[in-house]
Amino acid sequence: MSFIRRVALASAAxxxxxxxxxxxxxPKAAAVQKVTKKAGPVSDFAxxxxxxxxxxxxxxxxxxxxxxxxxxxxxxxxNYVAAQYALLGVKPAGDNGAYLQRVPLISFRPAGExxxxxxxxxxxxxxxxxxxxxLPTPQAQATDLTVEAPVVFVGYGVVDPTRNRDDxxxxxxxxxxxxxxxxxxxxxxxxxxxxxxxPNTKRAEAEKRGAVGVITLSTPSxxxxxxxxxxxxxxxxxxxxxxxxxxxxxxRAPGAPSLASLSQAGAAKLFAGAAGSLDAAMAEAEKPEGVxxxxxxxxxxxxxxxxEVEKRESSNVVGVIEGSDPTLKAxxxxxxxxxxxxxxxxxxxxxxxxxxxxxxxxxxGIATLLEVARGFKNSKVRPKRSIILLAVTAEEKGLxxxxxxxxxxTVKKADIAANVNLDMPVLLYPFTDVIAxxxxxxxxxxxxxxxxxxxxxxxxxDPLPEEGLFTRxxxxxxxxxxxxxxxxxxxxxxxxxxxxxxxxxTNYHHPADDLKQPIDYQAAAKFALVNYEIARELANAPARPxxxxxxxxxxxxxxxxxxxxxx
Numbered sequence: 001m002s003f004i005r006r007v008a009l010a011s012a013a014x015x016x017x018x019x020x021x022x023x024x025x026x027p028k029a030a031a032v033q034k035v036t037k038k039a040g041p042v043s044d045f046a047x048x049x050x051x052x053x054x055x056x057x058x059x060x061x062x063x064x065x066x067x068x069x070x071x072x073x074x075x076x077x078x079n080y081v082a083a084q085y086a087l088l089g090v091k092p093a094g095d096n097g098a099y100l101q102r103v104p105l106i107s108f109r110p111a112g113e114x115x116x117x118x119x120x121x122x123x124x125x126x127x128x129x130x131x132x133x134x135l136p137t138p139q140a141q142a143t144d145l146t147v148e149a150p151v152v153f154v155g156y157g158v159v160d161p162t163r164n165r166d167d168x169x170x171x172x173x174x175x176x177x178x179x180x181x182x183x184x185x186x187x188x189x190x191x192x193x194x195x196x197x198x199p200n201t202k203r204a205e206a207e208k209r210g211a212v213g214v215i216t217l218s219t220p221s222x223x224x225x226x227x228x229x230x231x232x233x234x235x236x237x238x239x240x241x242x243x244x245x246x247x248x249x250x251x252r253a254p255g256a257p258s259l260a261s262l263s264q265a266g267a268a269k270l271f272a273g274a275a276g277s278l279d280a281a282m283a284e285a286e287k288p289e290g291v292x293x294x295x296x297x298x299x300x301x302x303x304x305x306x307x308e309v310e311k312r313e314s315s316n317v318v319g320v321i322e323g324s325d326p327t328l329k330a331x332x333x334x335x336x337x338x339x340x341x342x343x344x345x346x347x348x349x350x351x352x353x354x355x356x357x358x359x360x361x362x363x364x365g366i367a368t369l370l371e372v373a374r375g376f377k378n379s380k381v382r383p384k385r386s387i388i389l390l391a392v393t394a395e396e397k398g399l400x401x402x403x404x405x406x407x408x409x410t411v412k413k414a415d416i417a418a419n420v421n422l423d424m425p426v427l428l429y430p431f432t433d434v435i436a437x438x439x440x441x442x443x444x445x446x447x448x449x450x451x452x453x454x455x456x457x458x459x460x461x462d463p464l465p466e467e468g469l470f471t472r473x474x475x476x477x478x479x480x481x482x483x484x485x486x487x488x489x490x491x492x493x494x495x496x497x498x499x500x501x502x503x504x505x506t507n508y509h510h511p512a513d514d515l516k517q518p519i520d521y522q523a524a525a526k527f528a529l530v531n532y533e534i535a536r537e538l539a540n541a542p543a544r545p546x547x548x549x550x551x552x553x554x555x556x557x558x559x560x561x562x563x564x565x566x567x
Contacts (some may be wrong), residue, residue, distance in 0.1 A: 441484070
């Protein structure tokens with residue numbers, strides 16, 4: 001008997017246990033429906049708190065050992081989700097007629113301390129000290145890498161045509177290593193700042209101009225938020241990317257790899273003898289506009305890096321509920337949630353709970369996804385567009401599984417019309433509002449508002465704009481492909497702010513994110529209903545979702561001619 005069949009039978013048994021409870025306690029479903037009577041037509045779907053609890057109970061069990069991508073525990077979770085798709089009659093949409101989409105991974109970390117030497121105009125070489133002056137960056141594409149070149153300081157390294165900003169203006173960086181400040185100026189809108197601050201974005205600009213490598217330096221405020229010394233402890237942690245067709249790490253801008261990060265002391269050695277002032281640059285960087293002018297340095301750098309590399313395997317789980325409209329069914333609405341978590345806590349003491357179960361991050365999102373799928377399969381009226389159910393791997397490693405699917409979709413990329421992402425709904429209180437990050441950027445936001453209004457649920461703005469959350473979950477990999485997307489979570493009203501901030505402080509990425517928390521499964525059912533109504537609204541809308549005219553992300557990723565470009 002195949003493993004997936006064994007899990008399917010076990011899943012069926014769990015649901016059979018749950019079903020009599022449902023029959024005996026119908027008010028649990030009716031309570032969710034009650035909300036809809038206040039604001040609009042009753043939904044054709046009554047989500048089950050008990051079924052959601054059943055899914056979460058399995059996915060957050062110690063048996064799965066924290067569902068870390070590339071481990072047996074994650075594979076059990078993936079097979080469980082695939083089995084649930086099969087039980088619901090959802091069609092496979094992974095590889096070769098299966099539910100699983102193979103995601104080949106590269107795990108990599110520094111092998112040793114590396115070496116970095118700075119040579120001044122006088123020919124004298126100074127070796128920088130690991131952990132005090134510099135930290136090496138491991139390489140996904142090379143176990144041994146040596147780069148030697150002159151150095152140019154490029155300020156923040158930000159290029160933003162919408163703000164007429166080009167930190168490379170007047171600088172020749174071809175064949176040189178660029179050193180740049182981490183982050184971006186505080187005056188830039190937070191979500192856009194998060195994009196412009198991304199190492200991927202910055203290295204792409206450096207590569208465009210012919211640079212051969214990137215060194216990063218913290219600003220004074222950045223150093224306070226994350227001290228340089230804190231990076232030393234994480235040097236042996238594995239980093240992860242997916243493997244490309246050449247069987248090497250699929251990193252962006254490989255021609256300008258990240259080489260190292262510098263402390264303030266290390267930066268002083270690198271800037272020795274330069275025509276510009278490091279202190280003046282740092283002072284300017286702290287201003288809201290942060291107009292830091294770059295300049296060539298008087299030094300040359302040699303960096304030698306060694307990297308430990310391992311090939312690993314994981315999978316996304318993909319199913320499809322086919323649309324009913326002969327024309328529109330070719331278009332797909334993707335509902336996504338990450339299935340992985342962070343695994344087992346290293347260096348745990350004897351007897352200490354070391355398993356990071358990830359009940360709310362993100363067993364709750366996957367349980368919501370499965371319950372929404374049940375709603376569509378039981379509905380008498382099929383959606384016009386097709387619904388893709390996507391449980392992704394390695395979100396905790398840097399949105400890797402969603403990046404793999406977005407670049408290697410099992411459906412036609414041009415037909416992906418929208419993405420609604422479910423990540424870490426904090427189901428610890430009876431929420432009365434939801435937050436849809438990115439809703440104001442595309443017409444997906446209109447669908448979210450219509451659905452929320454029908455259910456009498458408030459739609460609130462971003463309560464944490466400084467965090468740039470729109471760029472920090474799996475939906476963003478679809479945004480980068482030009483797909484209008486939102487990331488949905490429970491709101492801050494009715495006790496939500498306290499519940500969310502307390503969870504972050506005490507349970508987030510901690511073994512305490514388990515089923516001992518006071519999880520409100522009625523809230524979970526209501527969250528499933530909200531997502532079901534949003535997905536149905538998007539699936540049945542006459543027009544395909546588009547970016548709003550003038551939106552920063554729409555302009556960056558869906559230019560004129562793109563299927564989702566602003567009309």
